[in-house]
Amino acid sequence: MEILVCAKRVPDTSENEIELNAAGNDIERGDLVYSVNEADNYAVEEALEIVERTGGTVTVVTVGDDDDEEILRREMAMGAKQAVLLSDEAFEGSDGRGIASILAAFVRKGHYELILTGVQADDGAAQVGGMLAAMLDCPFASLVTSIEVLEGGKLKIGREIEGGNKELYEIDLPCVLSIQTGINEPRYVGMRGIRQVASVPIPTLHKADLGVNGFAGKAAARVTRTDYFTPTAGHGAEMLTGNHDEIIGKLIELLKSKGGLT
Amino acid sequence: MARIFAYIVHKSGVADDSAAELAAAARQIDAAQSPAAVVTGWGADLDAVCESLRSTFSEVWKIAHEALAYPNAEIVRQALVNVLPAGSLVLVPHAHFGTDLSPGLSVKMKAAYVPDVVGIDGVDGAALKLVRQEFGGQLSAHIRCDISSGAVISIRPGAFKALAGGAAAGQVVDKSSSAGTLVSKRRYLETVAAETGDVDITKYPVLVSVGRGIQEPDNIPIAQELADALGGAVSCSRPVVDAKWMAKSRQVGSSGQTVKPKVYLACGISGSFQHLAGIKGNPFIVAINKNPKAPIFRAADIGIVADILEFLPELTQSIRER
Numbered sequence A: 001m002e003i004l005v006c007a008k009r010v011p012d013t014s015e016n017e018i019e020l021n022a023a024g025n026d027i028e029r030g031d032l033v034y035s036v037n038e039a040d041n042y043a044v045e046e047a048l049e050i051v052e053r054t055g056g057t058v059t060v061v062t063v064g065d066d067d068d069e070e071i072l073r074r075e076m077a078m079g080a081k082q083a084v085l086l087s088d089e090a091f092e093g094s095d096g097r098g099i100a101s102i103l104a105a106f107v108r109k110g111h112y113e114l115i116l117t118g119v120q121a122d123d124g125a126a127q128v129g130g131m132l133a134a135m136l137d138c139p140f141a142s143l144v145t146s147i148e149v150l151e152g153g154k155l156k157i158g159r160e161i162e163g164g165n166k167e168l169y170e171i172d173l174p175c176v177l178s179i180q181t182g183i184n185e186p187r188y189v190g191m192r193g194i195r196q197v198a199s200v201p202i203p204t205l206h207k208a209d210l211g212v213n214g215f216a217g218k219a220a221a222r223v224t225r226t227d228y229f230t231p232t233a234g235h236g237a238e239m240l241t242g243n244h245d246e247i248i249g250k251l252i253e254l255l256k257s258k259g260g261l262t
Numbered sequence B: 001m002a003r004i005f006a007y008i009v010h011k012s013g014v015a016d017d018s019a020a021e022l023a024a025a026a027r028q029i030d031a032a033q034s035p036a037a038v039v040t041g042w043g044a045d046l047d048a049v050c051e052s053l054r055s056t057f058s059e060v061w062k063i064a065h066e067a068l069a070y071p072n073a074e075i076v077r078q079a080l081v082n083v084l085p086a087g088s089l090v091l092v093p094h095a096h097f098g099t100d101l102s103p104g105l106s107v108k109m110k111a112a113y114v115p116d117v118v119g120i121d122g123v124d125g126a127a128l129k130l131v132r133q134e135f136g137g138q139l140s141a142h143i144r145c146d147i148s149s150g151a152v153i154s155i156r157p158g159a160f161k162a163l164a165g166g167a168a169a170g171q172v173v174d175k176s177s178s179a180g181t182l183v184s185k186r187r188y189l190e191t192v193a194a195e196t197g198d199v200d201i202t203k204y205p206v207l208v209s210v211g212r213g214i215q216e217p218d219n220i221p222i223a224q225e226l227a228d229a230l231g232g233a234v235s236c237s238r239p240v241v242d243a244k245w246m247a248k249s250r251q252v253g254s255s256g257q258t259v260k261p262k263v264y265l266a267c268g269i270s271g272s273f274q275h276l277a278g279i280k281g282n283p284f285i286v287a288i289n290k291n292p293k294a295p296i297f298r299a300a301d302i303g304i305v306a307d308i309l310e311f312l313p314e315l316t317q318s319i320r321e322r
Helices: A038-054 A066-078 A096-109 A128-136 A191-196 A244-257 B018-029 B043-055 B073-083 B096-108 B217-230 B238-242 B308-320
Strands: A002-006 A009-011 A034-036 A057-063 A082-086 A114-118 A140-150 A154-160 A166-172 A175-179 A223-229 B004-007 B036-041 B059-064 B089-093 B112-117 B119-124 B127-134 B139-146 B151-155 B171-174 B186-192 B206-210 B233-236 B263-267 B284-289 B302-305
Touching (some): A009 A066, A034 A038, A038 A114, A038 A140, A066 A082, A066 A191, A082 A096, A096 B096, A128 A175, A128 B096, A154 B096, A166 A175, A223 B112, A244 B302, A244 B308, B018 B119, B036 B043, B043 B059, B043 B171, B096 B112, B112 B139, B127 B151, B206 B217, B217 B233, B217 B263, B217 B308
Parallel strands (some): A002 A114, A057 A082, A114 A175, A140 A175, B036 B059, B206 B233, B206 B263, B263 B284, B284 B302
Antiparallel strands (some): A140 A154, A154 A166, A223 B139, B127 B139
C-alpha cells in the first residue's frame, strides 16, 4: 500500500515553558526545543507496520521551510522511504483550510491509498486531516486506535470514543485517518539512524509545482490569530512555597482537613 | 447576522450536557437571536431528544433517517450539508464526535472553521472574535474568524455555563425530507466496551494520579507507596497509558475513566482539558509539577512547584512517620 503521512514540526511543550514574546504576537522562540509532533510519530509507526505486513512504501510530507527538513529526516530514519517538503512564500500565514488545500494539491499529484495524520498538533486544532479528506472526497475517521487491512480495498478501523470505549468501522480506500497516540509503540531513532539519512535529498515542491487553489496564504485565511496572552486563572491554585519540609507540613494539614488523611 | 445552529449530540434519547452549553455560546455570539438546535437520528430516541430541547431552543430542526440511527459523522455531515442554509454558523461540541464531523463539515459548507473555542468576544463587522488555547493550554490566543460565508465553530465542553431552560415553548420542525440520499464509504460495525482492570479507580476516595512527569515505569512504585500511605489508588493521565506504563483502565479523562474522589493529587500532569473532564464532584485537587506554567495550576486548589520524583517519596515518608 502507498501511504502518505502528514507531519509537523512543533515546539516540544513537554520540554518547554512556553513564554509570550515582548510584543505579545508570538511565543518566545529563541530557546525552544523543536521536535516532530508527538502524534505524528505514531502515524509514521502505524504506516511502517502496515507496509511491513502488506508491502508498499511510506512517504512523509510537511508544509514549511528549510527548518522543517529535520523532522522529515527523523521520520526517514524511522523507515519512511521518501520525504517531501512543500514550501513557498505564498503559503505563509495559511489557516488550517489553507494547509489542507496545499496537502490536497500534493496528494492529487500522487496515488496514495492511505493518508495518515497525527490526531492533533501544537495548536490543538485537529483539523487538517478532516479538511483534507473532504477536499479529496475521501472518507475520514479521527482518533483512530487500530487499523486492520481487509481484502478488497478496505480497512477495519477502531476509533476512540468516551469512557475508553471504541467504535469499529469498515472504511473504503483511499481514505484519510487521524491517528491517536498510544495506537502502537513508535520505534526508537538513534543518532546512527539519523546519520544514515543525513544526505538523502529531500525534494521541495513550490506553489507552481503543485497547482494549489486559492485557499493558501495569508490573504485567503478566514481564521487568523491576532495575538497570544497568558490565560486567566480559573479560581487558580494557592501555591505552597518554602522548603520541602514546610510545604509537606502544610500539605499534610490540608489533606487531613479535606478527608485525604485520617 | 447569519442564523446560528447548535448540533446536538445525544444518546439513548437524552441530549448531551453540551446542548445547553452551545445554547449559551450562541447567545454570546448574538444575544438578539434565538438559536436553533439541529438533531439527527431515527425513531423514538430522536423524538424524545427533540421534545426535551424545546425548553432551551426556540426551534428544533429534526432530521430523521434510518441511516442516521447510529451517529456516523460521515453520514451526519451529508445530512447537515443538505439541510442547513448556506452561510449558517454551526456550533458543535469539541469532543470525540465533533472532531470527526466538524473539519469536513466546514469544507463541504464552504465555511470557515475554528476548533476548540473556549471564549467568545463578540462580533466586529464580518469577523467573529474568539478565544482558543494553544501549546497544551499554556497560552491563549485571540482569533478573528471571517464569518461572511458561514462558519463551523467547535466549542470546548465545560467552557460555557449551560443556559438554563425555560418553558417548553420551542417548535420542532421536521426537515427529514431534505436530508437527501445518505450513503457512506465508512460503515459502522459495532462498539467495543472498555476493558476493566485490576483496580477500579472510580471506587477510591484518594487518587495519586501520575502523568508524563513520572518519566519511566520504574518510578511508578513511588506513586503507589504514597497511595498506600493515603489509602488510595494510583491513576494516570494519557501519556502514561500511551507509553504502556499503566493499563488503560487507570486513565482519568474524557477518553478514560470519570472519577469522583475526595482528594486528587495530580503529580507531573500538565492538565489538558481532556484530562480535567474526567475529574468530577469537585474534589480537593493538589497539583505537583516542575513547570510553573502548567495549566493544571489553574484547575487545582493547591499548587506545588517541585519534581515529583523527589517530592513524593518525602511526602510518603512524612505521612508514615506521623
